[in-house]
Amino acid sequence: MNSAARTDHYDVTILGAGISSTIVASILARQGLRVVMLEKNSHPKFAIGESTIPTTSGLLSLLAVRYGVPELKHLTSAAALLDNVSNTCGIKKNFGFVYHRTDAPRHPDEFNQVGAGEGWETEAHLFRQDVDAYMLHTAIRYGVRVHQNIDVTSVDLRDDGVITHTKGGRSFSSKFVVDGTGWDSVIARQEKLRTGLSEIRTHSRSIFTHMLDVRPYEECVSIDTPSKLSQGTLHHLFDGGWMWVIPFNNHERSKNRLVSVGLQLDPRRWPRRPELAAEDEFREFLQRHPDVALQFRDAKAVREWTVTGNRVQYNSHRNVGKRYALLSHAMGFIDPLFSRGLQNTYAAIAMMIPAILDAFRDGDFSVERFESLNTLQETLIRGNDQLVHSSYVSFRDHRLWNAWYRFWVLGSMYGMLAVNYVRAQRQLTGDDAWLDKVNSFEANGWIAPNDREVVDLVDRGAAVMSEVEAGQIGVEAAVERIQSLLDSADFIPPFYPIRELHKRTHEVGPEAEQRVLRWLTQEIPQHLRDKYFHFDLSILEKLHAAELKEAGAKFDEIVSDGRTLGLRLHRLASQDAAITPAE
Template sequence: MTHSRFDVAILGSGIAGSVLGAILAKNGASVLLVDGGVHPRFAVGESTTLYTLNMFRVLAERYGVPELANFLTTDACYEHIGPTFGTKRNFGFMIHREGEEPDPREVNQFSPPSLKLQTSHLHRQDSDTYLFHTAIKYGCVARQGLRVTGVNLGDDEVEITGQGGERFTARYLVDASGFRSPLATQLGLRAEPSALKHHSRSLFTHMLDVRPTDECLDMPQSEMPPIPWEQGTMHHLIERGWFWIIPFNNDPRSKNPLVSVGLTFDERVYPKPSDMTPEEEFHHHVSRYPVLERIFADAKTVRPWVSTDRIQYTSTKTVGHRWCLMSHAAGFIDPLYSRGLTNTGEVINSLAWRLLEALQEDDFSQERFAYIDELQSGLIKYNDEMVNCSFISFSDYELWNAVCRVWAAAEIPINLRFERFLDRYQASGDDNVFREMEKAPYPGSFVPDNAAYQELFAEMVRLCEAVDRSERDATEAGRELMKLVQESEAVLPFIGLDERDHRFIYPQPPSLMKLFGWLGTEGPEEMRYLATLPGGGHFPPGAPR
């Protein structure tokens, strides 16, 4: 039996636990990382966004962990982590109807602009191991293959017990383990399923010989997007569900032949069958859609399928005296918009400085960490409503086309917001810049400081839920929502989001010149700072960050 004492014990050494552990250890804390599994290991959640990368950029600079910056471009991933990642140049969405070829007028592609960042498809076996090793490099003590059998939350310390009777004490406990959180289980923190609106279950694995979507379409070249579908994360949308295709083999430098594939669909519409294996069920649904049937005609499974029940869960609270449930230990909705890593980064960014100060001041009161609970509650709420509206809209392109623009309307403002605050931090070196960033009126929202976006989002929820209750026609609701998109001050002009038939959003320098010129001088007052340089000037035309 061993007994060791640490400042912080973290349950789970995935991305959440390893990044937080590395940050805390780099900044002087003694950290224990406990995990029932062993790296390298399979994980999904492989698609990054510009928002994800901006979060990693902030964490790298704010907390002095430069290894996190190696995720900011595909080039850096290949140089520093490994040749197993895919490139991601777009979000691709395509509506499918049973027995029919997709209508080329019912597709959408979104490629948010950035000169500094390149999104990618993470091969999680390698990305997670890299981050785990980074945490150890900075001084974390790791115990892999250790199942936690008990947690004792005392007034002055926390004690965790592993199989075999090993005991460890810490001044604070962070549970970043996931759905089977030991702390959530012991304290009975899981909320009732009715607390969430969205419903889905999932089937997923990795495969070989998945044909690129572009090769399988019966569409004229004039209807194809500016970026090949296979150069991004592909979302094949069906009634109340979607197939994902995330290739790791779409970059010529990649030595990884695998493709992540999965199906996430409403368990109320598609109850789990008792007479099929997960693989049989997957191919059963694939066979209903001609393009998908061609994509997977020669595909070979390389690892056991995972078949889940309903994947949505949340918690009644996520912080207490000397403990925190973080990221996927706190809750989960759906991978539709690749927000898992982004949400994780947001929580780490707000938790780490509070925890470092708590260690210095020996004050672990629940009040100190109250914002973390509010933030995680908001992240779950807004993602739940966004994904629920999306699933409702998949059956009608007019509605989906408007819903996806509400989602996309947040992408440029939120990333500019991070860049402006980072500019201020780099100019001043003052950590209060990031603390001020938290003082937004809508924590967890896709654009937390924008009232106009909140109004548009609320109207989307109202219309989609009326459709779901059969109180509104989906097509008419879609037209009404599209009109609201066109009228909203939250939707930036000149890039096509406010144009119903502009299906491929791929902003180029001329439109960005117009956007930044307008944003700095004529845009809504609350958004003008997004085009402001550290010295107080505005970006010159054609020079977006």
Template sequence: MTRPHGGGAMDGKTFDVAILGTGIAGSILGAILAKNGVRTLLVEQGSHPRFAIGESTVPETTFLFRLLGMRYGVPEISQLSTYNRVRRTVGTTSGVKRNFSFVFHRDGEPQRAHESSQLPTLSPPMGPDVHLFRQDVDAYLLGVAAARGAVVRQRTDVTSLDFGASGVELKCRDGSAFRASYVVDAGGVQAPVAKLFGLREQPTTMRTHSRSIFTHFHGVTPFDACIGPREGHGLPSPLSQGTLHHLFHGGWMWVIPFDNHPSSTNRLTSVGLNLDPRVHPPTGLPAEEEFRRFVARYPALAKQFENAHPIREWVSTDRLQFSSTRVVGDRYCLMPHAFAFVDPLFSSGLGISMGAINMLAWRLIEAKKDGDYSTERFMPIDARVKRNFAHVDRLVSRSYVAFSDFELWNAWYKIWALGTIFGGTGTLEAIGEVLTHGAGTRFEPYELAPFGGLQGSDLPEYMALFDRAAAEIDAYAEKRVSASQAAERIFAVIEESRLWPAPWGSPRARHPGVFTLPKVGPLIQWMQRDAPQGIRDAYARRFVLRHVVKMAADEWASELGYAGKLVTTLGRDFVTGYNRDWDRAD
């Protein structure tokens, strides 16, 4: 097989772009750049496979996976866009995510089944979403980047970065050295570029304030067995087949199972307890003891974890939030997870990263061609990433306030649910353009309002609603109104806005129903005909029902082809010993 042309120069030391870090964002960017002729170096201090969090996807993120693969000619990225694609391509160690479920708990009391809410994810062909078992997914993506031509150096510790007028010199602890025209820092909280230039805000300006205790467990009881019969909670999708959020005053817990599909081979569950230290100060106890003492206060939680055992070392953090003063500078760009972090709530981090990659990749490809690596070329990424984090901080900080009362939470989470649908639909519009126009698609308009902002944050009608609802949360936090009054006012402004889709029923209900294929058509029709004018002008104009039908046919054919190949291979192996499975054209 001929090696792709994205590798380094003949000396193996000179590159167009060096990416520091090979997590999901670094490897995806590396694969895209190498595929498109950019000499790319991926440098990793550790090695794969390795433990990582950031495991739960949301529709906006999975649509971006699909878009990145289509736009940049790397279909392996699109394989992350639904659970079934991951199962067929990466393996059976990831879990299915059919919903976001939220269960409210009161200290020392049995859980009240009706104090629960849910937002289902899309069914095939656009879903369901995925619980990514990151050690396998990240290793898969690093392999994709290498196959596309990126040069990979694992267990390589970069000790110095020397930025000059024409490029960057990288020196490593093992004595190796490299040169690149541009550096992308995908190193997370320990980002070396951020440290070099002193970019961290001290203290962070974020409003959210939380700490976390997390690990992977074996033996976590599905919460469906803890909450009681479905007749009691009335939710449309099994709680154990999605990302479960346990809510309580001053914090929340994620439960992300990887063993929740008939084809699952991974018996682990990711669990993280997230607490506002102003409400739940650090105890000084070992992480597991603090966790066990906390869950013992809530009978339903105690039942879910009574037979659970951690299989990794616990991670216990100080304050999670950090932020920086800039995303891009002279010959560098910080990936979003190296620039800032808010909180795991709503799984927004991957979405911000994929959106940034979509904006960054084509600029680097063009810079390779014309030699223009000026800061000005990349400044739109700086503005977009900052706006996205500011919006998520506003959303999450007020969610911690709403955790104290289920009625208030049931109103506030509807604001997030609307942002989820509008943010995802904006990405679908770009996908619709590709499906219609192919290589002739112009993507630049989709970096602008109303499409560019995460969670619909560039849509004026939605942000007007968000601002009014946030003001009610603030009024409750300042004790100017009761939780019931704030909830009622939020429901009133939702109804007044007319942004709640009619096919979803009443916004006061605890869930909008399921999003199976027959339900998608009415939602698209509502956006085209009955939604407020701003929605009709922006959405469901390029991505329309025929695209859903085509995607459904393609998904059906892919699943049949996958199953047929397995059966054919099994039958062949019954009768013959030799094959040419090793002769892979890709």
């Protein structure tokens, strides 16, 4: 048969073969579906989205166990990546934020850090071309049929299935299609899903590349942070934007010398100048921020700068429809601040997979079955926009940033603990039903989205930032308002420290986590405990007592020692159950 006229038949067609598509493809194939994945380019290929966060890794670990795909677990920490995937990834022990005043020297106290303590499961800097290729091969091993260098042009969405058409005239027939083609999404374009962006408040554009010979920042200036800035993702903040510095060369076992560098600029404050090459714009920026420039004295870009349009934001008014679902990066994107892109991607995958499997089981692909995915993705985009837009407003003054970003710390803490809670409950009870929480709102990794009080607090914080933006209040008044909002809430743990604005660093490690978890399991307000942290303490205590007994402890010590409950929860969460490996 002439290949141009051939139609191949599958259960699911997946458009694109980036990280999201390859994960979905691997899971669906592992669950027994016949999957084809169509990629315009070929691996290995450059991709952006390099910095992970604890909820990203927590969600992926849950997906690994839930669907029996252990390779996903290999993406969840720097050590696992270096052991199993590639020796090109870096480690992320902290989020560092260093504030700079344009055309002026840095003020020594203007920095913040959220960092992991020693011994904590650490996040990673993904060298995406290797990670994505690893996942491509994983998908192939699970039986996914992959075509690279094949450009999808359109999809014919019918009542009884989908025909996917490619530039070369090939057709693929399937019951369902998943679009993972990112910002240039085939289905968003075809179905006219993109919004005009009037609903999105964040405005930013990007220029980014990979560089050699970027110096560790702590060797450039005198700065006293609990965890070395070069051991994490560094953010240089300034009025109207921020810069990321993501080292792949910061782990003793990494053989990669590259560092990812990108500038995010509000085009209203930093308009594009088409006559200026990206490298020149970067150098000009450095001249105006002399304390950032120190880090790049010897740095050289090793690839062409990627330059986005005037706004990196895009959004869709729907992300599911007749026989299709869009993955997060195809649906919308706000800004890389806080590294939430992959988090949104994995949350969408967690909700999409059971909906697809159920649709196949019941032979019913009605759109209503995918509505909660639509709502989830809209919620995540809205939440991200609120978080990032308010952050850009706060960049005008470090005092403002130092106040506002505590809502992010709070939300991230709840998000992380909610995911760990599900993982730990599964371990404690041995009940796989807990894994189904992976597709629930509770475990989507963002601020307790079902709890009005928490959401209201963040909304009220964002409203203060809107008043600042509108020129209705000044910086000092805004900081005072945020302080009183934080003081008024009964669900902010009395440590970390979130309320204490004079404390600029937050250490997140087993010890801090023990205290947080103890608070969450015993002192947290009832409305939150019932939803997110309702542990059966007696099981924990029994396990803990058995462990202490083994170590020869006396009974009194056993009952009085509640401090290690948190550590136990964390250990349980990070172990997960044995996963059936790929055949």
